[in-house]
Amino acid sequence: MSEMNLLIMNQSELACFLPGRRQREVEELIAPCCVIDAEMMEPEEWAELLARHNPKVIVGGWSLPQLPDGVSWMAPRLEYLCYVPGTVRDKVSCKMIEKGLLVTNWGRSISRTVAECALLLGLSCVRRSGYWNDRMHHHGEWKDDFVTTKSLFDRRVGIHGYGAIAKELIRLLSVFTSKVTVFSDGVPKGVFDYDGVECSDSLNSLFSENDVIFEVEALTPERVGVVDEALLRSIPEGGAFVNVARGDLVESKGLLNVAKEGRLQIGLDVFNEEPLPATHGLRGCMNVMLSPHIAGPTTDRMVDAGDHxxxxxxxxxxxxxxxxxxxxxVYERLT
Incomplete structure (x- = not known):
């Protein structure tokens, strides 16, 4: 065995995540290191590569093949999988982590760009940017005397979730309003008190007592569909709901019912079904801002994941x- 650590990325991934001197820095940190593009590698070739090099560390991008269940004898030295992008569910099994394999991903490094996208969708909702963009581009329209737009300044804002994205969002929102409340089940009230953050008594009160709701909660089996039609209807009419977390947090039929009624402005970056079907009912709703799961990181900020x-x-x-x-x-919460 050569006992060579592995950097598994194709050229586009290296350019995104490790531009400039970063690739050289990674190679120096895990030297001796072999850089491999394994995108088109067959499973047997991948297994043979692991057995031949017996790496202690693997640094990987999206093109990293899944680690086979037999990795413990193919690469018995393996201690650390440093996966640079997001979810690792299709790269490594939970059993390997339980047996002691250290695994990391981009973690909190993308939180600020996701929060930035949430703010963008929130502003677009209250300003009805999607509606006016469509009417001006495709219908030749202009404002009339009955146009209603709203501002985010001094609005009551509720945030469902209290992880890294929520904290970044609170910081961004501080420019617009001090009326921000948060709810996340399982987070002790003492944590909110220590951070100086106002928390709602319940998810019901969070939705019913705020004008704009940002969904940034982590997805767990218990939270599937936790945002149902009744919760969405409890948002004051003319308010907004923004989801940059996971589509399955929201009950899909209820969301579609409320969206079609037009009583709320809605901003969505995530969906129950992805890619969103071309014929999906949400398409064409002018009160719904859509983006195709691109909240973060943006192309120019992939480097943040590389630095992490x-x-x-x-x-x-x-x-x-x-x-x-x-x-x-953490693995069980990944999608």
Whole structure:
């Protein structure tokens, strides 16, 4: 066995995640290192590669093949999978993590760009940007005396969830309003008190007592469909609902019913079914802003994920704890 660590990325991934000197820095950190484009590699070739190089560390991008269940004998030295993008569910099994394999992904490095997209959708909703963009481009229209638009300044804003994205969003919203409340089941009230954040008593009160709702909660089996039609209807008429978290947090039929009625402005970056079918009922609703799951990271900020990976590789090499390890509990929340 050559005992060679692996950097598994194609050229486009290297350019996105590790531009400039970053690729060289990764190679130096995990030297000796072999850079491989495994995108078209067959499973048997991948297994043979692991057995031949016996890596201690694998750094991978989207093109990384799934680690086979027999990786423990193909690459018995393997300690750390530093996956640079997001979900690792199709790259490594939870069983491998339970057996001690250290795994990280882009973690919180993308939080600010997701929060930025949430703010964009929220502003677009209250300003009805999607509606006017369509009417001016495709219908030759102009405003009339009955146009109603709203501002985000001094609006009551509710945030469902209290992870890294929520905290970044609160920071961005501070420019517009101080009337922000948060709800996340399982987060002790003392945490909100310590952070100086106002929390709602319940999800019901969060939705019914705020004009704009941002959905940024983590998806768990218990939260599938937690935002149902009744909750959406409890948002004051003329309000807005924005989801940049996971589509399955929202009950799809109820969302479509409310969307078609036009009583709310809605901004969606995630959906129950992705890609969103061309014939889906949400398409064509002029009160619904749609974006195709592109909240973050943006193309120019993929480098943030690369920098996060480099920092974790440095920590690993120094024998320090990495930032945001994928535990079995975290793994189960990934989609």
């Amino acid at each position: 990976a480099i920092e974790n590789l440095k920590r690993f090499c120094r024998g320090e704890a990495v930032v945001g390890p994928i535990t079995p509990e």
